[in-house]
Amino acid sequence: MKIAVLGSGGWGTALAMVLLENGHDVTLWSYNPAESKVLQETGENPMLKGVPLPAELKFTADMACVAGCGAVVLATPSFAVRETARKLAGLLTHGTILISVSKGIEKDTSLTLTQVIESEVGEDFKIVALSGPSHAEEVGRHVPTTVVAASRDQAAAELVQDLFMNPRFRVYASDDVVGVELAAALKNVIALSAGVCDGMGFGDNTKAALMTRGLSEIARLGEALGGRKETFAGLAGVGDLIVTCTSMHSRNRRCGILIGKGTPVPEAVKEIGAVVEGYYAAATAKALADKTGVEMPITEAAYQVLYHGKDPRVVITELMTRAKKHEIEESWV
Ligand SMILES: NC(=O)c1ccc[n+]([C@@H]2O[C@H](COP(=O)([O-])OP(=O)(O)OC[C@H]3O[C@@H](n4cnc5c(N)ncnc54)[C@H](O)[C@@H]3O)[C@@H](O)[C@H]2O)c1
Structure with a gap:
């Protein structure tokens, strides 16, 4: 599946690598074009020292990368989720699953992050929250890790299980978003x-x-x-x-x-x-x-x-x- 991961911090990068290992066509989007250039040129994310980035991973700072994706992972800090979802809204292809992996509650509205995303992209898109005990540094080193994919939509939660699961990354499904x-x-x-x-x-x-x-x-x-x-x-x-x-x-x-x-x-x-x-x-x-x-x-x-x-x-x-x-x-x- 074609997948864009938005946010090239430690977590976005580690998850992009899991998806890539599972055979997906993955593009890692950076907010900051200079950050994207460093990742490409050095083949390493400073947040994941000692973990070489796979050659097949694509890098961009252009949000147009979400067009035609089957899934888009939002992995920015929580304060940037609304801004990122807003930029996304007009570019998404119908049927794309959105996966929220940031951890926070919006400051002024007290909304959870999937609620923030939904308020920007509309109710037509299925949204899944992925969370659990998972340090990026350890996922990057293939340390066995388990998380939970939560969505109101069972098929969407189970699709996220299929996208991410491998012998070192186990995903449980939940309806309690x-x-x-x-x-x-x-x-x-x-x-x-x-x-x-x-x-x-x-x-x-x-x-x-x-x-x-x-x-x-x-x-x-x-x-x-x-x-x-x-x-x-x-x-x-x-x-x-x-x-x-x-x-x-x-x-x-x-x-x-x-x-x-x-x-x-x-x-x-x-x-x-x-x-x-x-x-x-x-x-x-x-x-x-x-x-x-x-x-x-x-x-x-x-x-x-x-x-x-x-x-x-x-x-x-x-x-x-x-x-x-x-x-x-x-x-x-
Ligand atoms: N690091 C982990 O182990 C881990 C694990 C699970 C969940 N998370 C969650 O994932 C989210 C991201 O964490 P991280 O560790 O990858 O962060 P990080 O500090 O490693 O990186 C932050 C990234 O956000 C980008 N950024 C800064 N301002 C931005 C903006 N306005 N719009 C979009 N992007 C912007 C930066 O360029 C950088 O790439 C957080 O909510 C965190 O709680 C992190």
Whole structure:
């Protein structure tokens, strides 16, 4: 199948390579023409050091590459998804499947990214969200990886399974698009917070607590917004949370570590040198929690540290000294 991958960061490039290995005709589009030139000339993406780009991979900075494609993968940072979908809209061929692989929630609208895409391209196109525990660096090195393809349309989700699946890349299908997308976006806030705790020198106990209670609040908000509880216990939920909270590949965690060690937030975000989605997601998640009335103490704490310069030490004490709770909200009712 002819496929365009839009966004030549680490993730777009790694997925383009999976598709190419599966025999597809793949073009990798770069936002920045200079970036496209570097990829072509060096045969390597600086985000995937040591991974040679296959000779068959085509490069372009011209969005016209989407014409005639059976599938288009949107792999830009979340803040650029609307702009990219808008550019696409007039160029798409009828029947093209759109695959959203970015992780975030739109800042001003609180829409998930497939909702953003749909609002730009219209309801005629089938859209699939692909998400799960998957570092680009590891996919690039053929490390066995599993993800989930979620769509309201079963045939579209199953087509995405067929496009991507190979012995090192396994794809499950799901109909819970909202759950998968919210899990993907919200876990980045927890990963950043886990990094802050690591940077402050706290141990495994703290991180396990943060991940467990973090997942609990992600699921609470996700369910309130229409996601399914089981999704948060799945690959896009706990799976991705584990990978981002524990790995040095996670830029969200690395950004948190810098903040925990005392680097001012804007400097820490800049120093990472790649998109830190958890920073943006903290503000949108806080807005969604306020709007729905869902209690999200860890997300609120992260928001205060990231946007209001609150001292992480104060925040941890506040979290630890909140009023006593039942672990399971429905206990003894
Ligand atoms: N890296 C991973 O392991 C990974 C895994 C799963 C999902 N994701 C998600 O994929 C998305 C992209 O991440 P990445 O790691 O590839 O990012 P990256 O930081 O490696 O690259 C960002 C890319 O976005 C491009 N870009 C910048 N501004 C743009 C704009 N206005 N319009 C279009 N493109 C623009 C840059 O040129 C660059 O190619 C993020 O939402 C991320 O959360 C990443």
